[in-house]
Amino acid sequence: MPHEIVTIPCLSDNYAFLVHDPVSGATALVDAPEPGPILAELKQRDWTLSHVLLTHHHWDHIDGLGDILAAHPARVIGATADAHRLPTLDTALVEGKTFEFAGETVSVLDVSGHTVGHIAFHFPDTKAVFTGDSLMAMGCGRLFEGTPAQMFDSLSKLAALPDETTVCSGHEYTASNCAFAASLGDNDANVVKRISDTTDMRRKGKPTVPSQLGLEKLTNPFLRSTDPALQQALGLQGATPVDVFTEVRKRKDNF
Numbered sequence: 001m002p003h004e005i006v007t008i009p010c011l012s013d014n015y016a017f018l019v020h021d022p023v024s025g026a027t028a029l030v031d032a033p034e035p036g037p038i039l040a041e042l043k044q045r046d047w048t049l050s051h052v053l054l055t056h057h058h059w060d061h062i063d064g065l066g067d068i069l070a071a072h073p074a075r076v077i078g079a080t081a082d083a084h085r086l087p088t089l090d091t092a093l094v095e096g097k098t099f100e101f102a103g104e105t106v107s108v109l110d111v112s113g114h115t116v117g118h119i120a121f122h123f124p125d126t127k128a129v130f131t132g133d134s135l136m137a138m139g140c141g142r143l144f145e146g147t148p149a150q151m152f153d154s155l156s157k158l159a160a161l162p163d164e165t166t167v168c169s170g171h172e173y174t175a176s177n178c179a180f181a182a183s184l185g186d187n188d189a190n191v192v193k194r195i196s197d198t199t200d201m202r203r204k205g206k207p208t209v210p211s212q213l214g215l216e217k218l219t220n221p222f223l224r225s226t227d228p229a230l231q232q233a234l235g236l237q238g239a240t241p242v243d244v245f246t247e248v249r250k251r252k253d254n255f
């Protein structure tokens, strides 16, 4: 059974998400940037948290947790590899492990790169993946701890999910990611359209997150390493996909 997703803007450009099952009332929060907007959303909908899912240890994804748990004593789930630097976990998971959320079997993917120990949560029935700061709309997280090869591997796992998967990522960075994509200069028609759509949405104050995985695979420069047009624009015709990814990530770091 698919579940309902609610997107909650937090801080200056973060997103938290609620996954809700109207039948049982079960409600999961994904990431806890700050308590105010999350508690307000729960109150307005009269929902009580049953689960909190943490993608990684950065403060802008966990700092709201204490105040949220004080009001909603939910089960906290995060990565075994990050247990030493996350708030106390009730359930620690590694890639390949699953847990049940209101009848849906949620699986965990290791998507290290931005940090080592970063995980994503895949809800196959809801057709959604919560990617934190790994795969983002038109971008991917900066490599603070992992290597380009690790992030490439992580993004490849996410790209292997069904195209109709909703990508719920942690930040509203899409406009600047689009400016970077334009700078690569391969003039792909899908990329050009996405840049103009993004400009329109931001001008109207609309969020660009979540996005669809199929569109990310067509337009996100970090998922287009095998695209001959992008390779040519980079002067990397015939290079290995991981080398193309590494060059795109390096250019973004210096953009």
Ligand code: ZN
Pocket (backbone or CB within 6 Å): 056, 058, 114, 133
């Ligand atoms: Zn982060």
Ligand code: FE
Pocket (backbone or CB within 6 Å): 058, 060, 061, 133, 170, 171
């Ligand atoms: Fe972040």
